[in-house]
Every structure is written in structure tokens, then in C-alpha cells.
Amino acid sequence: KAIEAARAVAAKLDVYPDGTARRLREAIAEVHGLNPANIICSNGSDEILGLLAQTYLAPGDEAVFTEHAFMVYKIYIQAAGAKPVAVKETDERADVDAILAA
Incomplete structure (x- = not known):
């Protein structure tokens, strides 16, 4: 068969x-x-995140994410030539005030 x-x-x-x-x-x-x-x-969130980074980030830009976020955030930010900015979490939760201050 x-x-x-x-x-x-x-x-x-x-x-x-x-x-x-x-x-x-x-x-x-x-x-x-x-x-x-x-x-x-897309073939999943990974692909969409890459497309978003390539579309909206330029060399010299900064992109903020939380310290325990999905690992590909940093990878795609760097691939776009932008600077990754990891923000500390509070009690393992995103700290909105820290994100806004970053």
C-alpha cells in the first residue's frame, strides 16, 4: 500500500x-x-515573532521584554539589530511599571 x-x-x-x-x-x-x-x-508563534521583529525593529532600537519571557524574544530582537532590554519581574510576574520605565 x-x-x-x-x-x-x-x-x-x-x-x-x-x-x-x-x-x-x-x-x-x-x-x-x-x-x-x-x-x-504562520508556522507558529515563533515565525510571527520573527516577522514582527524584522518589520518593526531597526538597528539601534530597543525592545523590552521580561526576564523570564519566551527565549526567542531576545534572539529576534538581536537578529533585527536592535538592543534587547530585559526587565526584572516582581514575584514572577511582569512588572508593568518597570516595563514602562525601561
């Missing part, structure tokens, strides 16, 4: 899915009454 299945799809191995996820974005937009142009689909 596996060999038959492989033969059946062999001619389509060069076909890739739509990288814009147009049909998915349109379906989500229809269900929720949104504009599909305002919806982004």
Missing part, C-alpha cells in the same frame, strides 16, 4: 501549498467578519 501511495503522489512532489494561505485567510475572515488582508497565518 505504501508503494502504491508513493507512486500516486510522485507526479505532484513539486507542488507546494500557497504560501499566502489565501483560502485559509478568506475562510477565517468570513467566519469572523474580518478583512482577509488583516489576517496572518
Whole structure:
């Protein structure tokens, strides 16, 4: 069965899915009454965080995150050429006043 299945799809191995996820974005937009142009689909939060950093951060910018935040924040900030600013937490919670002061 596996060999038959492989033969059946062999001619389509060069076909890739739509990288814009147009049909998915349109379906989500229809269900929720949104504009599909305002919806982004990705391979997970990691990819979206990277896209956001590359879009909004420039060399010399500073980006603030809490000390125990998701590790990729610092990585993507640095990859964009910006300066990561880790803010201490209070009782293992984000300290909003410290973030605003950073």
C-alpha cells in the first residue's frame, strides 16, 4: 500500500501549498467578519515573532521584554539589530511599571 501511495503522489512532489494561505485567510475572515488582508497565518508563534521583529525593529532600537519571557524574544530582537532590554519581574510576574520605565 505504501508503494502504491508513493507512486500516486510522485507526479505532484513539486507542488507546494500557497504560501499566502489565501483560502485559509478568506475562510477565517468570513467566519469572523474580518478583512482577509488583516489576517496572518504562520508556522507558529515563533515565525510571527520573527516577522514582527524584522518589520518593526531597526538597528539601534530597543525592545523590552521580561526576564523570564519566551527565549526567542531576545534572539529576534538581536537578529533585527536592535538592543534587547530585559526587565526584572516582581514575584514572577511582569512588572508593568518597570516595563514602562525601561
